[in-house]
Amino acid sequence: MIQYSFLFLSLFVASICAAPPEYLSSRESVQHPLVDQLVTIEPECNAAEQKSIRHALSDAYEIAEIAQHIQKTDPAFSNYFVKGDKKFVPAMFESFLSGGGSHKKFPITCVHASSPENHKFCLGGNLAFVEADKDGVEKIFLCPQFFGNPAPPPGYGTTALTLSSKKFTAQGWCTPPPHILGHYTSLGAHTILHEMTHITFIATHALNPPRLPHGFRLVVDLMGQPDELHPGHFYNDWPPALARELKHRWDDYQAAQAKEDFSYKMPPVPTSRIAENYADSGVEYYFEKKCSNFKPADILVKAN
Ligand SMILES: [Zn+2]
DSSP, rough: OOOOOOOOOOOOOOOOOOHHHHHHHHHHHOTTTHHHHHEEEEEEOHHHHHHHHHHHHHHHHHHHHHHTTEEEEHHHTHHHHHHHGGGGHHHHHHHHHHIIIOOOOOOEEETTTTTTTHHHHGGGTTTEEEEETTSEEEEEEOGGGGGGOOOOOOOOOTTBBBBGSSSSSSTTTTTOSSHHHHHHHTTTTHHHHHHHHHHHHHHHHHHSSSSSOOOOOSBOSSSSBBOSSSSOOOOOOOOHHHHHHHHHHHHHHHHHTTOOOSSSSSSSSSGGGGGGHHHHHHHHHHHHHHHHTTGGGGGGGGOO
C-alpha cells in the first residue's frame, strides 16, 4: 500500500545537466518491452487508465535497469538499507526485470467506486495495494487516486507523473541542490516499484527466504507497525520519511548491540522487508545516475 506524495512546483536557475537529446522523443512513444512480457493489464482498466499504467510500468522497468547496479557504498543504498541487505537490494530490482527469475507475469487491475469490496482499501489517500484474488493470484490494484481522481489539492503534483513529464535538465528533473525527495517519489513508477515488492514470487526470488507459511507477506509496509521506542504508538508518517527513519533506528540498534547495550529495542521489521525502502532507494539512485548535478547528501526529506 502506498499513499500519494506531492510534487513541489517551483522555478530554478538554469545550469547544465547532461542528458541525451534523443531521450525524450524516443521514450514518449516506445514502451519498455518488459511491460508486455511480465504484466497483464486487466480489462477492468479503461483505455486512459491502461495508457497511464503502461507509461508507469515502462518507467519502473527503466529505473530498475539502472537500480539493479546499486551497491552498499551508494548513498541511495545507505539512506534506506543496512550493510547486511547488500545482496537483497540489487536482487530485488533484478527480480522485477526477470519476473522473479522465471519470467512470470503478474496482473494489474483498476479499482473503481463500483467495486466496493476493494474500494475500501483505497480510502485514506491510498494509491494502490496488492491482494490475492480468489484463486490465490496476487494482483496490483490501482486506486482512483493513482490516476489523479480525486485530483490532489492545487499546487500539488500527480502520482501519474512520468519520466518524460520533464527534461533531464536543470529546469526539469535535474534541479540544483537541495533536491526535494518528494519530486522523485511523485512518479507513477515509484508506486509501481513499491507494489511490485509486495508480490510474493518477486520478493521470494530477491530475498531467498527459508520456507514461508502459506499466505505470508514477505515485503510489507512500515505504516501502522508498532513503534518500538514509543509503546502504544504506531509508525505513521509520510512513507519516504518512515523509510529513512527505519534505517536510522536499525543503525542505532546495531550500534548499541555492538557496545553490548541491550537496552535498545529492536525495530519491528528489517529494512529488507519494507516496500517503500526499495522504491525510494531505486528512484534516488536513478536520479543520481541521470543528473550530473545530483548531490545525494543534499536531499531534503519532504514531500514538496
Ligand atoms: Zn505497500
